[in-house]
Amino acid sequence: MAISFSPPDVREEDIDAVVEVLRSGWITTGPVGRQFEQDLAQYSGVNEVVLLNSCTAALELALRVLQVGPGDEVIVPAYTYSASAAVIAHVGADIVMVDVAPEEYVPAIDEIVAAVTPRTKAIIVVDIGGVPFDAASLRERLEGTGVDADGNPLLDALDRPVVITDGAHSLGAIRDGVRAGGLGDFTAFSFHAVKNLTTAEGGALTWRSDLPVDQSALTATVRRLSLHGQTKDALSKMKAGAWEYDILEPGFKANMPDVLAALGVSQLRRYPEAVARRQAIIRRYTELLGDAFAVLVHEGKGFASSGHLQLVDLGEWRPRREEIIAGLAERGVAANVHYKPLPLLTAYRDLGFEAADYPHALRQFKGVLSLPLHTLLTDDDVDTVATALLSVVRALPSVR
Ligand SMILES: Cc1ncc(COP(=O)(O)O)c(C=O)c1O
Incomplete structure (x- = not known):
């Protein structure tokens, strides 16, 4: 008898949900995605969630929102999947790798703090295997380290490097009463085919509800960056007479279509x-x-x-x-x-x-x-x- 490593658990109700979207006349990003975002926010105890096409896109957009780029440093553990570090290279910043603690799969907080320099803009920590990293303690330890905000209002308000949790594995994990999503300043989830909850490919970016930013403005920025930098999403642009749009920056294309979000809504019900x-x-x-x-x-x-x-x-x-x-x-x-x-x-x-x-x-x-x-x-x-x-x-x- 063969025992597979991690096959997707797709049930009839998931298939029905996908078929319903296929029959609906609207298959890309739209109302089902919004529903999945709301359901995820409620489940994870956060206010805002933006669905994306991967965890990698979510990590990268977090760095882009923080305007991390050439000349900046981002700390990442050596013990992780490539995506956690590749996004640092994508935005042109320097990767600073830290070792894990002896006989652990994650770095010690002291080691991370010791790697912080005046150029450190962000720290990516990883919830390996779904075990939530103690990002809240790390945030506390970083207080007072300061950061060169380079005019970024969020970095300016925090006055320390931002903690980004790579939560590819950890949807639903909990630490000290806080669900994954609210532990790092930002958290990126994955819904890749081998993950606990899957949309075949997919991801989401969320952030602490008490992050000192205009929460809905941040949501709008992440959405825009994930859709070409366009001022209107495809659904609003398709409405009769509503074609006009602008492109505010040469953005990314990393939105999740409703066909996939339907799988997510259905799977989250039994998560x-x-x-x-x-x-x-x-x-x-x-x-x-x-x-x-x-x-x-x-x-x-x-x-x-x-x-x-x-x-x-x-x-x-x-x-x-x-x-x-x-x-x-x-x-x-x-x-x-x-x-x-x-x-x-x-x-x-x-x-x-x-x-x-x-x-x-x-x-x-x-x-x-x-x-x-x-x-x-x-x-x-x-x-x-x-x-x-x-x-x-x-x-x-x-x-x-
Ligand atoms: C720790 C970790 N981070 C990031 C990713 C990337 O996720 P995605 O494929 O959704 O971009 C993975 C995927 O396996 C992962 O294991």
């Missing part, structure tokens, strides 16, 4: 149960595997994750990771690896980053794998995966 099911699967994995391996902790004092990735540190079997992945594959179980640290990738090596400067990220990467985690897994599947992992490692010659 709380999906997160609960993921947490139940994680508890079972922890029960079965926690004695043999260091299983990523998804619930703890003051936080609960969205249960996106089941990372497992293979402990004494770390040097045999590739054999273990192959052994799982032979038993029909698809495992994965999150993440190859950025300095191991050609693009970042070419930018001058060296793996040796990020020893903790390298150590984590070498011994980690991710197990299947999704809402199509049965309890038996979970037991099968755990048993397969234990039997694969037991069949290996001792490495002690």
Whole structure:
């Protein structure tokens, strides 16, 4: 029996919702997207959400709203997916990479603060596996560091670098009573096909409701930047007699069509149960595997994750990771690896980053794998995966 890593959980009601939009006469950005934005805002406890076509676009638009560009620095962890750092290169700013804390998947707040310079405009933190980074404590620690606002009113008001949470994994996570979306100053979500909630491709940008800006003006700016810099969206422009428009800046094209938003509206309706099911699967994995391996902790004092990735540190079997992945594959179980640290990738090596400067990220990467985690897994599947992992490692010659 084959157990996939993260197939999309698309149900009849999702298909019906998409078909309804296809039949409606309006298929790109419009009322269904607005509905999804409102539903997401309510679920995440924030006021404003702008739907986009990816998390990458959301991260990039956050930097663009802050007018981050050449000469500026943005801090990012070495242990993440390329998108978290690529957006810094897209806007022409300098990438400043920080290592993770020893035996952790995220950097220590002290290390991040130590990397801040007068040129730091923003810090991107990552909610790895759905575990919410403590962005509120980071924001607090940054108070008083100051920032060269370069005339940007938001940076001027904050007087510190802006904290942008890469929440690609963390829709629904919670820390100290605050849902993902309200932890970083800005948060970017992903609805890519392998994510907890999917629109096939998609993302959203949101920000803290008490960010010192005109909230609805910021929404209008992000919307405009995501649609060519155009003063009118396609739906209003199509109304009879309403063709006239202006382009205020040479903007992006990153809006989400209603066909995809329909999937989101439908999936969000059952999302709380999906997160609960993921947490139940994680508890079972922890029960079965926690004695043999260091299983990523998804619930703890003051936080609960969205249960996106089941990372497992293979402990004494770390040097045999590739054999273990192959052994799982032979038993029909698809495992994965999150993440190859950025300095191991050609693009970042070419930018001058060296793996040796990020020893903790390298150590984590070498011994980690991710197990299947999704809402199509049965309890038996979970037991099968755990048993397969234990039997694969037991069949290996001792490495002690
Ligand atoms: C940590 C992280 N950030 C950003 C992204 C990019 O998301 P998207 O594909 O929606 O742009 C991903 C996608 O896998 C991710 O894992």
